[in-house]
Amino acid sequence: MTLEELSGVATAALPLAGFKDHLRLGSGFADDGVQDEVLEAVLRAALAAIEARTGKVLLEREFRWSVTAWRDRDRQPLPLAPVSAVVAVRQVDRNGTQIPVTPTRTVLIPDAQRPVLSAPSGGLPAVPRDGRVEVDLLAGYGPEWSDLPADLAQAVMMLAAHFHEYRSNVGVPGAALPFGVTSLIERYRTVRMFMGGRS
Template sequence: MADLVAGPAAEPLTRAEAKAYLRIDHTDEDALLDALVTAARRRVEVETGRALMEQTWRFSLDAWPLRGIIPAPLSPVRQILSATVAAADGTPVALPAGALTLVGDRAPALFRVEPARVSAPLVRHGGIVITFTAGYGPAAADVPADLVQAVRLLVAHFYEHRDGPGDTSALPAAARALLVPYRVVRL
């Protein structure tokens, strides 16, 4: 389980782009549209296991894996910001340089640890903490066009079904089709 440390600085779809797509020419629902864009991005991220815009995440482990390979909780991973192991008193101790490396050119991304270069955590739960950045990049142009289109379709779906008894939990077929090739499969 990963925790969001710092969310994206921008969304993959601007308010102006959402308004143009929905053919809205007033400002009465700007706050609603902002919320819908964020909700749509988050839904795409959950459905695919990918972070669209650059954001910072943290997760913890109780022990190092025997094979030294840790699947990242989401992709694409851009960089490892920090990695610590808890000392007996719970104080985080930074890993030596190069002891944890990123294999980020795949989904899911992997963290590779050299067991001979790291110590075991001396606390029972969550003694290993890894903080990393994930996402395609800081700009909307960095996000694949299919994923941005899925966000657009979800914004329209959420906007259309905001008041009625319609089912907003089901993805529209077009959005679902756009997301299929981007789903990260975990074993």
């Protein structure tokens, strides 16, 4: 099972101006943009860290999920949330030949924690021998920063500010997310049970 990001977060979608305000950086100077590259880097790092901790995709983008076996023949929890669309499903045989799956054979069951790919009838598409099934997904709260829940947006800002402040430290013993950030993201974290339960 592999997950590949097909489209990255566009620079225009990042709240660079808002982050400057959050840091209370001065404005109106000739060199206003001199820190933009550093600020963008810490914003991207904070975004990635929050997504990793919560299992949620914040800004909308496309992913390709490849599976070599289904956990359940009729329904399969997806590895990301929230998922707004299943763009395409295809079977890929051992030689790399792709066979598109008819869109009506699968349906997305949205869920804030664990969206599911379901088969209305006849089961999910068979995985070819020594092959895989590829599922292209559109995941994220939306394409704009304003689409994010306010607490997740604030968590990213706070963590980015933390990264910015300590950017010169190459190692912090026992490094962890700041308490305020942890508090903001706690309700979004997914509890996963793999001991036979259908999560």
